[in-house]
Amino acid sequence: MGVYTKDLGRYKNIAEKYKRAKETIKISMPIEFEKNIYRVLEYFKPSFFEKTTTGILVITNDGFLVKDKKIQREVLRIYYYLDILLEDESINRLKSAIASEKEIKKEILNYNDAIDVLNTSGSNIKGIDKVIDLLKKLPDIKRENNKAIEEYLCFVEKYRNCDVINSNIIDELLKVYRNVLLINFKRVKEINKARMLYDSLKEFSSKNKKRISNRLNGMSLRFARLEMIVDRLKNILVIYDKILDMDDERYIEYLKLQENININNKLKLIRE
Structure with a gap:
């Protein structure tokens, strides 16, 4: 739009x-x-x-x-959310975040392989069951995220041809949009539950992929895949570090605070 x-x-x-x-x-x-x-x-x-x-x-x-x-602030508030909620680039970014079923099935194969490696070679790592549980949950959370994005995109279609935007439309869209953010937040929180294991898992997989015996029996590649998965999980926690200790309510309040800061920054740019 x-x-x-x-x-x-x-x-x-x-x-x-x-x-x-x-x-x-x-x-x-x-x-x-x-x-x-x-x-x-x-x-x-x-x-x-x-x-x-x-x-x-x-x-x-x-x-x-x-x-x-007052008018400046309220109009700029609507304008700020208009850019996030309805602008074409924002919508395209959301569409690109939808994982195809083919991608999810490939991810499941990689996770199942990692789970098999952990069950056979990593059983002595204390708490490894947390990582196994996480890898089983992630594909379903991704499907849940897909569904939330698709629901939002359907909701957006209601307003694709509207000529005028107002706060009622913005507030309706924002409620559905924040549900998308909360499901992604759920994924991050699940990943965070096993954070204390990632460093030892990284060391475990890195060491085992280099062993000559594992190179000969084909296990080296499987340990390398496990290492890649662990690196990806660690990177996600780095990106979301500021919100890891929040619950849903605090996270939404945090989002509102950041949005108000951004709106105030736009207000400072007003020319008169």
Whole structure:
């Protein structure tokens, strides 16, 4: 869904008035707040890796600058979530996160192989049953995650052709979207349950894959696959380190806090 465009149309004059050197501009779709229609103009400058937002204008549908702080904040809040929840790139990222059944079945084969290795060679590692239980659960959690994303994408279709966005639509979408995040959070929490074993498992698999006897009997490749799985699990915990000790409620509050910080940062870029 195209939630903004570079075609400024009748807003070109006010957009150009506040434009600085080398900036490009995009304008949002109509945003409704308290029965009035607004637009957001966002200014960018190209940087080495990506475009950096350098300024923002909140304007009325007639093209007049909005200076009221309450209106600025509420319109920018809707605009911020609009980008996350409905913008094409965001939707495509969600679609790419859906694992095909073929991918899941391949993952199951790798996990079952790792479980077999752990049962035969790693039974002396204390607590290894936690890792085995995790590897059995992960494919089902991935299917659950697929289902949640697909439900969200179906929900998005309701609003694909809407001409105006408002806080009611955003709040509806946000509720379903956060369910997707909570299922991913569930996966991370499951992975975290066995975190104390990953270093010893890494050492165990790395050492065994190098043994000459394992190279000769074909076990070396299986230990290498186990090591790759362990590395992947450890990397996930590094990415989500800040939230590992949270429950669902605290995690949602954390998300809201981060979102408010991002909205406040956008407010600081408003030009008047």
